[in-house]
Amino acid sequence: MREPRNRVVRVRRFGGPDEMEVVDAPMPTAGPGEVRVRVLASGLEYTDVTIRRHLYPQTMHLRPPFVLGYDVVGEIDQLGDGVRGFQLGDRVADMTVVGSNAAYRTLRADDLTRVPPGVDAAEAAALTLSWTTAYQLLHRTARVQRGQRVLVQGAAGAVGQALLTLGRMAGLQLWGTARGEHTGLVRELGARPIDYQREDFTRVLPGGFDVVFDGIGEDSYRRSFAALRRGGLVCAYGYTAMVQPQRRLFTMSLWMSRLYLWRLLLGWLPGGKRIRLYSINLMRARHPAWFREDLERLFGLLAAGTIRPRVAERISFDGVTQAHRRLEAGSLEGKLVLCPDLG
CATH class of the missing domain: 3.40.50.720 (NAD(P)-binding Rossmann-like Domain)
Known part of the structure; x- marks a missing residue:
């Protein structure tokens, strides 16, 4: 059986799309209270553009090289010590801000939201940042x-x-x-x-x-x-x-x-x-329960077929740089989603 391989989308210096690179990275190991996931889908967001250009206040402390990836849907393939309530094979989602444009990554178990069986992973990833933002703007803020x-x-x-x-x-x-x-x-x-x-x-x-x-x-x-x-x-x-x-x-x-x-x-x-x-x-820092509650509600609507986020394209690692150019051009009518299993 072939050993799993980790690949990541890394910012080597702040700037344009050509300042990103796809590289092999060490395989992470789940620590206490963590799980490791095989990434099924990770959104490519316009917010990634602001992070890459060093214009995003929440990541102003970061210095290259670092891995992009604001959100993630993955399948648990390793459990760290002390993790309860999850098992191998569970599908979960999280909003990570950085680090999720990868084939594998670790996540804190306490931060995870379950993804219902049968839900398309790319559509679930499309909900995590954009639709939770919209829901909270409508019902928590306005x-x-x-x-x-x-x-x-x-x-x-x-x-x-x-x-x-x-x-x-x-x-x-x-x-x-x-x-x-x-x-x-x-x-x-x-x-x-x-x-x-x-x-x-x-x-x-x-x-x-x-x-x-x-x-x-x-x-x-x-x-x-x-x-x-x-x-x-x-x-x-x-x-x-x-x-x-x-x-x-x-x-x-x-x-x-x-x-x-x-x-x-x-x-x-x-x-x-x-x-x-x-x-x-x-909002998540002040009201952490709201994020999970709102994302679970959205996943329920997705599972029921009540909502259907538009996925413009499922992108492989080789297509990430061009995907960022498309993000900057601003002509998309749907979400670009990195799906590591595509290659």
């Missing part, structure tokens, strides 16, 4: 109510699609901004599309939106703020407009500091408009 008028910025992206799908299930009236070529997808997902290259979304709805979800961060969310009704809420969860090759972490940190200061001042601005800044990592 606490949406049926009938509210909601705008989703970047509606054709992974989180945007999840917001539209889950928002429709919650009975919301939905609008979504997207490029012209993606307006058909936005309409298919139950929202009224807004071609942001041709239309001014701040003027689409007289009186303004109840909630705007914004992962773009253009002009420090000011246009999203302008699109609100009196007393409305912007939920800010990303800043893809700021991710440019010439940006540096200090510049990003300064921008985010100004944003937090702006948030503190919002209570004094006319109209009672509000902004809430969402980070899935901070």
